Amino acid sequence: MARARKVFFRRRKVCKFCADKIDYIDYKDVKLLQQFIPERSKILPRRISGTCANHQRPLQQAIKRARHLALIPFTTD
């Protein structure tokens, strides 16, 4: 709280998978994966989403699998 006085108030980012205790990231769970692919359908980087490294890795894998099966787009045009 005290350090927020400086510039802007910045909300601390928490890894969604740690918070929700999701340990197996399923490529079939399109709804979940969609939260990590913004408009251009790129994979949301950790520095934006706050996902921890241990979860970003399987997340990335799941997104790529879902893309292959056309559950999720590669790009939007």
Next chain:
Amino acid sequence: MRTYELMFVVDPRVSDEDVVAMTAEYRNMITAGGSTITAEENWGRRKLAYTIDKLNEGKYVLFYVASEVGKTALPEVEHRMRQNEKILRYLTVRTDEDLTRAARRQPAGGAAPSVPREDHDVLPLGIDTGADEEDI
């Protein structure tokens, strides 16, 4: 015991009966090869996220397969799928390693929030650990 998921996307112009027939054929191949099918899902017609061969829809079928090490027909099944031009996409994923790892992290066995992993529960009361001073 290894577990796999095999998902494939069929051309939507193939009739539902033919999809069922194809599914049965692959199911027989898998079981004949010594694996067992633990579950099966038919998602039916679903919109594709992007166009494949000028098609915008596909019919999704999913197998959950379990087999002993070295006793699986999945490579042959994949080979057959590759040759079948009615199959737009297929994907086999080995799931046992990731699932056991996930289960180990949640000893409750899947039911997520039932056992919270709060380490400071173990500490005796009256000791100020400063755990309350979380910065949000």
